[in-house]
Structure formats: C-alpha cells, structure tokens
Amino acid sequence: MKVLNFCRITCNTVLVVYLSMSLALAGNPPVQNTGNNAKENATQTQTVAPPLRAFIVNNDLNNNGKVIQCAIDPTSETFSNCSDTGATKLNSPGSIALNADGTQAFVVNYLNNTLIQCAVNPGSGEFSHCSDTSATKLNGASGMTLNLLGTRIFVANTWSHNVIECAIDPASGEFSNCDDAGVTGLKAPCDLTLNPTETRIFIADLNDNKVVQCSVEPTSGKLSNCGDTGATGLDAPSSIALNPDGTRAFIVNGTLHGKVIQCAVDQASGMFSNCSDTGANKLDVPTSMTLNAAGTRAFIADNKADNVIGCKVNPSTGAFSNCQDTGATKIHVPWYIRIQS
Incomplete structure (x- = not known):
C-alpha cells in the first residue's frame, strides 16, 4: 500500500493518510606513550577516541525541528546522554548526512528547501557555526548521501521526482553547480x-x-x-542502507507496522535478489535506518513510537535479532538517523 509523500509527512498526518487509504565500533584502543625508563612508563598518557554517536532528526513542526545526538555504548549499542546538538536555521528538517571524519553535518530543510551545514564537535556531538550551503533546485528534499571525499552530495527531491547533485567545497561547506543528476521515471524518491x-x-x-x-x-x-x-517485498520504501562491502541492501518499508527487507546485491549489475524480511520487530511506523561501521547492528528510527530500535545483524544472512528500544530520549517525530563512524 502506497502512502503518498510519506517520507515528508508528520506522524499524525501519516497515520491519517495511511488509515484513510486502508492502509563499529569499540573505538580505537587507547594509545599509550611508552617511555624508555621507569618514570616515563609510570606516567603514560592515553588518548581516548571520541564516543560513537547517533544523530536523529526530529521533524517536529511545532518547534521547527531539532537534531538530537546520543552516545552509543559499543558493547550493548544502547543510547545515553541524548541532547540537542544546538543546530540552528532549521525548518522541518528531513535528513542528515555527515562527512567521513564526522566533523561536518549537512541537514536538509523540507519546508523552505534549504540545506544547512554545521561544524560538529566529535567529542561532544554539539553543532556550531550553522549556515546555509546555498544549495539550489531543492523541492521537497529528503534523503542525502555524500561521497567519501566530501566533495559531492546527492539529494532526493521527493516533489520534483528527481535527484539533485551538487559540488561541495570541503573547507567551507558551500555548495555549487547544483543540477538534476539525470535520473528519470521516479515517482517519490525518499532516500538514496x-x-x-x-x-x-x-x-x-x-x-x-x-x-x-x-x-x-x-x-x-x-x-x-x-x-x-528487482527488489521484492517492498511497500512504501522510505530508507535504504548497504552493508560495509555493498553486497547486501536493507530497505525500510515506511508503513504502519512496516518491515525491514534485506536483499543480496550483485555488485557488477546492481541487481537485487533473494529479498526477504529481516525479522526486525517492535516497529510501529519505521522511517529510517542506519548500520554501524561493522554492519553488525542496525538502528531504526520509528516515527510513530518516538524511539529508536536497535537490532543485531547476522552479516552472513542479513537476518535481524534481539531488537530492543535503545533508550534514546528527547526523540519526537524522528525522521532520519545517521551514525558518526
């Protein structure tokens, strides 16, 4: 069953539309400065890697939305110390993308078709110096993906049924040369x-x-x-993620009690096969998911339940197990989730 414009409708509206239509990380080990004598050995210093963090986009129209950050326990993958990142210039944020080292975040505003970039403090997860990227040709922009160099971004335009690509200045975060990437035939691209x-x-x-x-x-x-x-088992797919080697895709069905589907990916042709339900449970209206760097844990944002579900992932089969609430707080109408890895 299709849910029109699901990928950018608030939770209450999603339910009305749906019903009316019948519906990795343990961090690097501490680095020790080993001296050449007993005194140096006794005063070794340690450099501790920043904690693994999740960033959740709250699409709350009542307060223009927020981006929440939570620390992730690397042994249990539960969330703690959730707080507002302090991102500014938000207006119904729809998704977030991070550069490779997690020092820069990009947040798309669905209502006013702007794309904001903010500096990220890796230690605290706080955002600062948020500014407009000057991205153009956005129209109901939703999911985004960056290349590894942080020099190009692709944005799904839900209303224009296309994908926009822009060049990025990695130093300033400014966008330029935004243009239609050339894909046709899309009806409501939601994520990529x-x-x-x-x-x-x-x-x-x-x-x-x-x-x-x-x-x-x-x-x-x-x-x-x-x-x-050729993916099968899809019903209003609202989010997609790949495992680390790109051989398996995970697709969120963004419907009431939606499922997460996994498919094998042929890397030569891009074709999907052997699609099946991952077995993810405790879902109400899932909207977005992301994987940890090892591909052994999935985190799923649930728009209706105002929570994030964490599941173990079997890398060999793609099956999910032990799905539990991560304990994330300050979540309200979560729309998108990404991990700083």
Missing part, C-alpha cells in the same frame, strides 16, 4: 545511498515500491543506465 566504490547509487522510490539503481559518472556526478533493481 552510494555503493562503497561510488560507482553506483541506489534510490528508494516510495510511491513506486521500487529501488532504482544508476551508474555514477565520477567526475560530473551525473547518473545514467538507471533501472529497477
């Missing part, structure tokens, strides 16, 4: 992700119940040779 080699992009098309794949031209960012991946 690049494969590890950045030669292929996968787009969750919510209103067409498909995942579309395209080849990526590395210099221009243009998309070509687009086609259906």
Whole structure:
C-alpha cells in the first residue's frame, strides 16, 4: 500500500493518510606513550577516541525541528546522554548526512528547501557555526548521501521526482553547480545511498515500491543506465542502507507496522535478489535506518513510537535479532538517523 509523500509527512498526518487509504565500533584502543625508563612508563598518557554517536532528526513542526545526538555504548549499542546538538536555521528538517571524519553535518530543510551545514564537535556531538550551503533546485528534499571525499552530495527531491547533485567545497561547506543528476521515471524518491566504490547509487522510490539503481559518472556526478533493481517485498520504501562491502541492501518499508527487507546485491549489475524480511520487530511506523561501521547492528528510527530500535545483524544472512528500544530520549517525530563512524 502506497502512502503518498510519506517520507515528508508528520506522524499524525501519516497515520491519517495511511488509515484513510486502508492502509563499529569499540573505538580505537587507547594509545599509550611508552617511555624508555621507569618514570616515563609510570606516567603514560592515553588518548581516548571520541564516543560513537547517533544523530536523529526530529521533524517536529511545532518547534521547527531539532537534531538530537546520543552516545552509543559499543558493547550493548544502547543510547545515553541524548541532547540537542544546538543546530540552528532549521525548518522541518528531513535528513542528515555527515562527512567521513564526522566533523561536518549537512541537514536538509523540507519546508523552505534549504540545506544547512554545521561544524560538529566529535567529542561532544554539539553543532556550531550553522549556515546555509546555498544549495539550489531543492523541492521537497529528503534523503542525502555524500561521497567519501566530501566533495559531492546527492539529494532526493521527493516533489520534483528527481535527484539533485551538487559540488561541495570541503573547507567551507558551500555548495555549487547544483543540477538534476539525470535520473528519470521516479515517482517519490525518499532516500538514496552510494555503493562503497561510488560507482553506483541506489534510490528508494516510495510511491513506486521500487529501488532504482544508476551508474555514477565520477567526475560530473551525473547518473545514467538507471533501472529497477528487482527488489521484492517492498511497500512504501522510505530508507535504504548497504552493508560495509555493498553486497547486501536493507530497505525500510515506511508503513504502519512496516518491515525491514534485506536483499543480496550483485555488485557488477546492481541487481537485487533473494529479498526477504529481516525479522526486525517492535516497529510501529519505521522511517529510517542506519548500520554501524561493522554492519553488525542496525538502528531504526520509528516515527510513530518516538524511539529508536536497535537490532543485531547476522552479516552472513542479513537476518535481524534481539531488537530492543535503545533508550534514546528527547526523540519526537524522528525522521532520519545517521551514525558518526
């Protein structure tokens, strides 16, 4: 069952529409400065890696929305010390993307079609110096994905049924040369992700119940040779993630009591096969998911239940188990989740 514009509707509206339509990380080990004598050995210093963090986009129209950060326990993957990142210039934020070292965040504003960039303090998760990136041609922008160098971003335009790509100045975070990436035939693209080699992009098309794949031209960012991946079991797909080696895709069905579907990915052709339910449970209206760096744990934002569910992932089969509430607090109408890894 399709849920029109699901990927950018508030929780209450989603339920009305749905019912009316019948519906990795343990961190690097401490680095010790080993001296050459007993005194130096006795006064060894330690450098502690920043904690693993989750960033959750609250799409709360009553207060313009927030981005919440939570520390993740690397042994249990429970969340703690959740707080507002302090992100400013928000207006119904829809998604977030982080650069490779987690020092820069990009947040798209759905209502006024702007894209904000903020500096991130890796130690505290706090945002600062938020400013408009000057991104253009946004129209109901939703999911985003960055290349590893942080020099190009792809944005799913839900209302315009297309994908926009922009060049990024990594130093300033400013965008330039934003343009239609060239994919056609989309009905409501909601989320997208690049494969590890950045030669292929996968787009969750919510209103067409498909995942579309395209080849990526590395210099221009243009998309070509687009086609259906053949994924099955989809119902209003609102989010997509790949495991670390790009051989398995996980797709969130953004419906009431939605499921998470996993599919094997042929890296040569981009085609999906052997799709099945992961077995994720405790879900009400899931909207977005992300994996830890090892691909052994999934975190799923639940828009209706105002929580984040964590599940163990079997890397060999893609099956989920031991799904539990992470204990995240300050969550209200969560729409998108990403991990600083």
